[in-house]
Amino acid sequence: xxxxxxxxxxxxxxxxxxxxxxxxxxxxxxxxxxxxxxxxxxxxxxxxxxxxxxxxxxxxxxxxxxxxxxxxxxxxxxxxxxxxxxxxxxxxxxxxxxxxxxxxxxxxxxxxxxxxxxxxxxxxxxxxxxxxxxxxxxxxxxxxxxxxxxxxxxxxxxxxxxxxxxxxxxxxxxxxxxxxxxxxxxxxxxxxxxxxxxxxxxxxxxxxxxxxxxxxxxxxxx
Amino acid sequence: xxxxxxxxxxxxxxxxxxxxxxxxxxxxxxxxxxxxxxxxxxxxxxxxxxxxxxxxxxxxxxxxxxxxxxxxxxxxxxxxxxxxxxxxxxxxxxxxxxxxxxxxxxxxxxxxxxxxxxxxxxxxxxxxxxxxxxxxxxxxxxxxxxxxxxxxxxxxxxxxxxxxxxxxxxxxxxxxxxxxxxxxxxxxxxxxxxxxxxxxxxxxxxxxxxxxxxxxxxxxxxxxxxxxxxxxxxxxxxxxxxxxxx
Numbered sequence: 001x002x003x004x005x006x007x008x009x010x011x012x013x014x015x016x017x018x019x020x021x022x023x024x025x026x027x028x029x030x031x032x033x034x035x036x037x038x039x040x041x042x043x044x045x046x047x048x049x050x051x052x053x054x055x056x057x058x059x060x061x062x063x064x065x066x067x068x069x070x071x072x073x074x075x076x077x078x079x080x081x082x083x084x085x086x087x088x089x090x091x092x093x094x095x096x097x098x099x100x101x102x103x104x105x106x107x108x109x110x111x112x113x114x115x116x117x118x119x120x121x122x123x124x125x126x127x128x129x130x131x132x133x134x135x136x137x138x139x140x141x142x143x144x145x146x147x148x149x150x151x152x153x154x155x156x157x158x159x160x161x162x163x164x165x166x167x168x169x170x171x172x173x174x175x176x177x178x179x180x181x182x183x184x185x186x187x188x189x190x191x192x193x194x195x196x197x198x199x200x201x202x203x204x205x206x207x208x209x210x211x212x213x214x215x216x217x218x219x220x221x222x
Numbered sequence: 223x224x225x226x227x228x229x230x231x232x233x234x235x236x237x238x239x240x241x242x243x244x245x246x247x248x249x250x251x252x253x254x255x256x257x258x259x260x261x262x263x264x265x266x267x268x269x270x271x272x273x274x275x276x277x278x279x280x281x282x283x284x285x286x287x288x289x290x291x292x293x294x295x296x297x298x299x300x301x302x303x304x305x306x307x308x309x310x311x312x313x314x315x316x317x318x319x320x321x322x323x324x325x326x327x328x329x330x331x332x333x334x335x336x337x338x339x340x341x342x343x344x345x346x347x348x349x350x351x352x353x354x355x356x357x358x359x360x361x362x363x364x365x366x367x368x369x370x371x372x373x374x375x376x377x378x379x380x381x382x383x384x385x386x387x388x389x390x391x392x393x394x395x396x397x398x399x400x401x402x403x404x405x406x407x408x409x410x411x412x413x414x415x416x417x418x419x420x421x422x423x424x425x426x427x428x429x430x431x432x433x434x435x436x437x438x439x440x441x442x443x444x445x446x447x448x449x450x451x452x453x454x455x456x457x458x459x460x461x462x463x464x465x466x467x468x
Contacts, residue, residue, distance in 0.1 A: 172388075172395035
């Protein structure tokens with residue numbers, strides 16, 4: 001087993017075991033979506049129109065929730081120092097941890113999204129497309145959040161800071177995610193362009209996020 | 223004097239103390255000329271005298287964007303060359319850039335009320351300036367939370383560079399978002415070609431704002447260096463006091 005796969009597997013196992021909190025994000029997502037009709041009113045037509053936007057906002061907030069666990073626990077028990085001294089480049093270590101984080105917190109959001117979509121009266125045929133936009137977009141949220149997690153662990157008291165740093169940077173993901181979801185449901189704009197840009201954002205942040213996060217860890221923890 | 227000499231804070235302070243009075247004088251002079259020319263610029267045939275807000279609004283917007291460019295250059299200096307003054311420069315530029323962006327937003331709102339009939343619209347250009355302001359506040363918050371100046375500076379430098387990559391993407395996506403939802407309804411900022419009677423005062427004001435930026439920036443860098451010296455002295459004093467007690 002390569003070092004990359006070992007780190008990936010270790011992080012997945014850690015977050016699935018007791019105290020790991022892997023499904024907490026999905027639970028938070030459910031609660032946020034449940035709160036929306038109380039604030040907006042139970043008008044099903046209105047909910048159907050803004051449903052994709054609510055799903056995207058909920059996913060964005062839920063993906064923030066677990067971010068500070070990404071490095072904080074490894075930093076507390078000293079595992080992060082060992083990982084930084086490993087022969088594997090720190091960028092790849094960070095990438096493995098981010099992938100494990102997405103698999104345990106991002107993917108559950110995508111899986112529960114269709115159920116929540118039903119509660120928001122989103123058209124059943126369009127629900128597949130909305131879920132597809134979340135599948136393409138949530139990796140970008142994780143990889144952008146990765147930079148904030150690395151910065152805040154380097155400063156040791158960044159828990160409150162993290163959303164302030166990260167949320168402005170996630171605006172493009174939100175814009176193209178909701179644009180693609182709305183295009184799938186109501187049209188008339190085509191689904192393709194915003195969706196491919198969403199994929200491009202995910203791929204670009206997959207490359208740039210680990211580089212910036214590794215730089216933040218190196219400079220912060222030396 | 224080569225740039226490397228400026229890495230010595232004492233030499234830098236000496237240079238700032240020599241240059242700053244002249245810079246203040248030139249800034250005041252250019253502001254006087256610019257404001258005089260702006261006051262005597264003709265009113266717009268449609269907007270009347272409210273068009274005068276432009277002479278503050280447009281330069282503030284330019285300088286708000288330039289502040290991030292200065293911070294990005296300082297961030298490169300911090301991370302790549304480890305220039306000792308680069309993190310001072312970055313930290314000093316952030317509140318100034320945020321202030322210019324804030325002036326741009328406020329004057330824009332005051333200008334929007336008489337001409338558009340509302341203080342705020344979710345127009346692409348307004349929104350992207352607001353996001354720039356939020357990013358400035360994020361970087362400033364990062365400086366505030368760091369216990370140790372050096373560590374906070376490196377973290378803020380990384381965030382600045384990530385922001386520098388992201389700002390064009392945000393700008394582009396916000397433009398796209400706007401055209402998708404509300405096709406060109408009120409966007410008429412600077413649409414028409416500007417007559418020389420307005421353009422010349424505007425450029426003078428832009429020059430005055432740029433001078434003001436660098437004057438404030440140098441003064442803020444000087445203050446930051448002095449603040450760090452005070453901090454070091456306080457730490458040393460606390461150390462000697464605690465040693466005397468034991």
